[in-house]
Amino acid sequence: MRAAVLHGFGKLTVDEVPDPVPGPDEVVVDVTCVQPSVTECGLILGEPIALHGHLARSLRAGPVRFGGHEFCGVVSHGAAGVPVGATVTAVETIHCGRCAACRRSRPDACARPDFIGFTRPGAFAERVAVPAASVVPVPAGVSASAAAAIQPLAGAVHAHAEADVRPGESVLVIGAGVMGLLAVQVARHGNAGAVIVAGRSPAKLDLARRFGADLVLGADDDVRRAVREATDGIGADVVVETAGGPPEAGLAGSATLDLAARCVRRGGRIVMVSVLPQRFEAPVGLLREKSVALLHPRSGAGGYSPGATVFEYALRLVARGDVDVESLVTHRLQGIDALPTAVEMTANKAAHGAINPVQVSL
Numbered sequence: 001m002r003a004a005v006l007h008g009f010g011k012l013t014v015d016e017v018p019d020p021v022p023g024p025d026e027v028v029v030d031v032t033c034v035q036p037s038v039t040e041c042g043l044i045l046g047e048p049i050a051l052h053g054h055l056a057r058s059l060r061a062g063p064v065r066f067g068g069h070e071f072c073g074v075v076s077h078g079a080a081g082v083p084v085g086a087t088v089t090a091v092e093t094i095h096c097g098r099c100a101a102c103r104r105s106r107p108d109a110c111a112r113p114d115f116i117g118f119t120r121p122g123a124f125a126e127r128v129a130v131p132a133a134s135v136v137p138v139p140a141g142v143s144a145s146a147a148a149a150i151q152p153l154a155g156a157v158h159a160h161a162e163a164d165v166r167p168g169e170s171v172l173v174i175g176a177g178v179m180g181l182l183a184v185q186v187a188r189h190g191n192a193g194a195v196i197v198a199g200r201s202p203a204k205l206d207l208a209r210r211f212g213a214d215l216v217l218g219a220d221d222d223v224r225r226a227v228r229e230a231t232d233g234i235g236a237d238v239v240v241e242t243a244g245g246p247p248e249a250g251l252a253g254s255a256t257l258d259l260a261a262r263c264v265r266r267g268g269r270i271v272m273v274s275v276l277p278q279r280f281e282a283p284v285g286l287l288r289e290k291s292v293a294l295l296h297p298r299s300g301a302g303g304y305s306p307g308a309t310v311f312e313y314a315l316r317l318v319a320r321g322d323v324d325v326e327s328l329v330t331h332r333l334q335g336i337d338a339l340p341t342a343v344e345m346t347a348n349k350a351a352h353g354a355i356n357p358v359q360v361s362l
């Protein structure tokens with residue numbers, strides 16, 4: 001079969017490789033749609049994030065099969081409970097089941113988790129083998145495109161749950177990229193009261209309006225003032241921050257965390273969805289003064305507890321039409337040979353006007 005192979009940082013090609021051989025209790029999925037995650041793109045380009053050290057060591061030993069944990073496909077080799085012909089996706093994190101944490105029923109603290117597409121071959125390929133236990137069936141009414149984009153939505157569900165939003169609480173979402181627009185929809189269909197979003201791109205803010213945001217603030221608005229007015233001078237109960245990070249990657253630096261700290265109410269919560277560098281300037285004095293909780297949801301949606309149920313819940317949100325994922329998929333390419341282009345475009349989403357990562361249909 002054909003699959004993406006990383007020959008060195010920035011050198012991703014699509015090569016002929018052996019077909020996957022499923023282990024016991026594993027299934028083989030014929031990939032129908034896959035999208036690179038922003039983290040994968042950064043790792044491919046050699047950025048010092050997440051699993052960079054692991055990847056650098058692997059590359060020293062030779063070319064590496066890399067990428068593809070956000071995908072949809074059809075089972076071609078089944079296992080108990082996962083029949084041939086089923087349309088599925090899979091949770092990317094696989095806990096080991098043997099370490100001390102796993103044995104204490106804390107798989108979210110697993111010492112040796114596997115990651116599809118990172119530590120084992122993923123779906124940047126025509127076929128991928130995954131544990132049957134990681135497979136999540138895709139319900140009727142959810143397209144392959146939406147199923148391939150389900151992990152970020154599961155992440156947005158985690159972030160909303162992490163904030164413990166109580167009925168009627170105001171939620172300010174900072175950033176109107178893919179995570180911001182998912183956060184708006186989850187808050188709207190969760191139990192939030194006023195949903196406020198602050199972004200820059202008029203096209204994305206139009207989507208936020210369509211997704212039910214009560215107040216949409218653009219680049220020219222005084223966000224702090226507008227939030228205070230909308231919350232009777234109290235400030236937002238919850239702020240979901242989605243736009244911070246290195247300016248060289250097109251992100252807002254620490255400005256959005258500063259804004260979050262100024263807009264959140266005393267005793268409120270800020271959920272950091274942005275993936276930040278090791279060292280980052282933060283307004284800790286103001287956060288302390290206002291007794292604000294700074295929360296960090298788990299990265300990705302994990303095979304971690306509560307695991308697949310989050311994927312199933314996210315897929316149901318899409319199947320019912322509560323959350324619109326497909327309107328965020330602005331760019332689609334055809335054929336596995338388009339994978340390196342999809343990675344390049346996803347790494348430069350702003351330049352290409354993309355919202356969701358660029359998808360590849362096989």
Ligand SMILES: [Zn+2]
Pocket residue numbers: 095096097098099100101102103107109110111112113
């Ligand atoms: Zn473990």
